[in-house]
Amino acid sequence: MREILKSNNDDLLREIRLSRSQIHDKPVPNELSLYKNWLDGYLDHLEKLISENFYYLSLNEDSIIPEILDKTQSITRDFRVLSSRFLPPIVRLNNTDTLCLKILSWLHGNHEQSKGKPFAVSDGVFSIYASKEIPLIYFLPTSSQQSLLHTPLFFHEFGHFLYAFHKQEMDDLVKGLQADLEEYLIIPFQQNDSKHSKEKEKAASIIETWFDWTQELFCDAVGLHIGGASYLHAFSHYLRMIGRGSFYVPEKDLNKSSHPISWLRVMFLAERAVRYGLVEEAKDIQSDWNKIAAVLGESGNYHGYFKDQYRAPIIETVDKMIVEANPIYFSDHNLPVIDFDPDVNNFIQLVNVAWTKYKSDINSYSAWEQSIFQHYIAASEKVTDY
């Protein structure tokens, strides 16, 4: 067993050193320098853990072999996750990351919670590794990396970080909502027969599911709060053609699902958008989704996972969560502009101008978008030389 452990620890050291050399000589833009430093530090940390293992092996003490095995497995898992998910943002770095990195850097700089927080972008579907303790990685599809239209979806992902940052307060707020739902759903069941037991089990599933769904609705609210109309457009375009699953999910799949049905999310987004003064945009997005639902023959069957009685407590809870997280508000940053000037305007204006241009003249949109990308790439090359 000692030989096996020694061999795997040796191999981990070798892989760590290879990884270090992969990132060491890679020039990165300013926005990634904190992230690169964190990676370096984390590789140091793993090396230190391996040297501890060699020390424990040198003691020739059989009683701790299970713990050395556990430690080696733990380092291996850490390293596998690091090399497959945390190293690629540096190793795969290319020019098209420039604008995403600048937008995210601006977003982070405008929130106390994320100032100085290392972050990176990588390939994948829109998602985030959100944690208070480790750097944030924003994932987005490669085609979205070259367009501004999906960029507002980052604001939703940033919402997951805000949730993680205020986790205890957020969890408590959601727990309060679950208590409200419990009043609707559980209290009526007093009998103990099998029919009632089944109904109670379903009620429990609905209440538990809303824990995860509420975080998603909160993140949608953050997206709208920061991105304004651009978030509504991005959300709707990105999700409305995925298929029937955006409108209807079978009951067995709703149990323990992580996201509410997209159509439900549209309803909550539209309600909030009206309160934010985006009345026409709210009407448009709802009308678009209703038209698609009508063609699909869907009428909004949520199998009890959503009822009108839940609406008010859900909205109230998400409102409180927004107050707790305090994201920047689009109307404080989105003074109307006809065209975008990178030296004068901010990125909230950029994504909103992008959607206005796209909707008014699709044919000229791509050339304009390209010019914006080129501007930022050229500016970045001047300072980073990569």
Added chain:
Amino acid sequence: MENKWLSIQSFQRNQSLLDYINKVVIYLKLTGKNLDSKISIEEVNHAKSIIGKFLTKLNGLVVSVENDANDPLTGVDLKLRSFAKSFVDARSRRTKFKSPLFASNIEYIQNLLNSDADESRTALIDSLNDLKLLLDEQVSLDTKEIISEI
């Protein structure tokens, strides 16, 4: 728009707990044999306090599940809910989970964490090893979700 955040948070939480448990167990085993663990008492106390906090949170959930398995577990994410339910299931798998952690109650283990008595040492090591088994099961799932299998 995937829930990668949930897998990475669960992975991090479980990895970190496993590391703290290993630290305490290695310290207890090596100091019991007068060998230098190269782990300071401050590090051990810190690790014990993190494990203790986790057990306190877990205890609330476990009591709720044991009280009525059909009662909802509120205020916690899918991964913790599933961990609490696995913990309760493990109580009935006595051939695999034999330690006082599953034979007794969680408060008993919290007392062991705070005890310096020699006779508590074996019970604590066995209990932490059983906790590690359950954490291992979940961290394996988290790892698969993050990096898939080959």
